[in-house]
Amino acid sequence: ADAHHITAPSPGGVGAINCMRTAIADAGLVPSDVTYVNAHGTSTPLNDAAEAAAIAEVFGDTPPAVTSFKGVTGHALGGAGSLEAVGIVLGMQKGAIPPTAGYENVDPEMAPIDIVVGEAREWTPAPVLSNSFGFGGHNGCIVIGPPPA
Template sequence: MQGAGHRIAITGYGVVAPCGVGKEAFWKGLLGPGFTGSRSIELQDWDPLPYFDSPKDARRSDRCEQFALAAADEAIAQSGTLPYDPSRIGTIFGTGIGGLRTLEEQVIVRVEKGERRVSPFLVPMMMSNASGAAISMRYGFQGPAETVCTACAASTHAIGNAARLIAWGRCDAVVTGGSESAATITALAGFANMTALSSTLVSKPFDATRDGFIMGEGAAVFVLERLDMAVARGAHIVAEIVGAASNADAHHITAPSPGGVGATRCMQLALEDAGLQSSDIKQINAHGTSTPLNDSAEAQAITAVFGDRSVPVVSIKGVTGHPLGAAGALEAAAVLLSIEKSLIPP
């Protein structure tokens, strides 16, 4: 990051996704066939109990939070114990909606059984900051604990914000990423009625016949550290974050600006922040939602920044579906696995 005092290393990461729980299972899933036949892709037979001290604690956590804690468990197991002042370890987390499942379930309870039967844990379970707070409390991280709630960009924003906390000297380490589990009956109805979901029940980013996305869910968590401190303690360096950017196209709440001008400028800003040229980029991980508007605008933005170069462009949503606020985190995990495996998933 240009002008910053510290470089940023990734020393651990963990993944929970419908195509696989854990990095290796996730990677195997990315290399498998795409998902078809339903409006949503969800984890089957999800068991949160291994990540909690008791069944009661698991029941008092929304599925979104359960995913976050499971992914954090894997990430911190890889990075190892962070030997820093707890007040200099932050938690910056992203989600688009938070505990929507719990909210919908408790609305049904209120309607069917009355107000006295609504869970006293409703509010702490549905709050958007519940996942990040749970990670902070579980591991005793006492630095900045913040939640980014910027729709489908939430976890990407969180990772960039976390990196800046280290780059500019506020934190020595930050646990970051995103989680989402919002494929409820009501949410699916809302997305369907705004014609965002695929009517053919197929997610096919950038395909000429694409007609919408399939909802997904999941989480990915990353441990970021000051590079020099990570090296000094002998940590394994997975990758380095060299630049990040964000902006607004100020166009529409759900549609990208025509021609992808906002995305074009954002990528240019990220390259400037990293001190790189477009010719330095070897792979592009696209948002690629499979909607007509997004993919068209994104393709135009990529062309505007990278020209006619044959840079591989990847979207994993044919396998993962669209996990809303967790999208950027799962995509970042896919990039790290591509680097580790020297292979780009189809």
């Protein structure tokens, strides 16, 4: 938890950066092993900007594909992470990363990340990082999937 604010993420995504790095290290991986990030992706200006900055910081020159399920499912609050984990596993079964539904206008102020838009992207399943960032700075990230090839 970063406890920056009851609803706003920490500026620059510091809490998210720490959470993502910890999850990747706990899985015995390095950032370049992760090929896909399931973003918390609430479609709110503060959250999306902070999360994009955090993803750009963690992955640097090896940007993974990024998508979010919330455009399809809505925000399931406490159940969001579990619901999204099911979506990730379904993507592994299909060999595809789903697009971010409803994402059309790129915010020019947002850090450049590889957001999957329009249609699903073919994908050979590999480690996925799934982000869940909650109110009050309660951050959770999990790595799901097969080991890197």
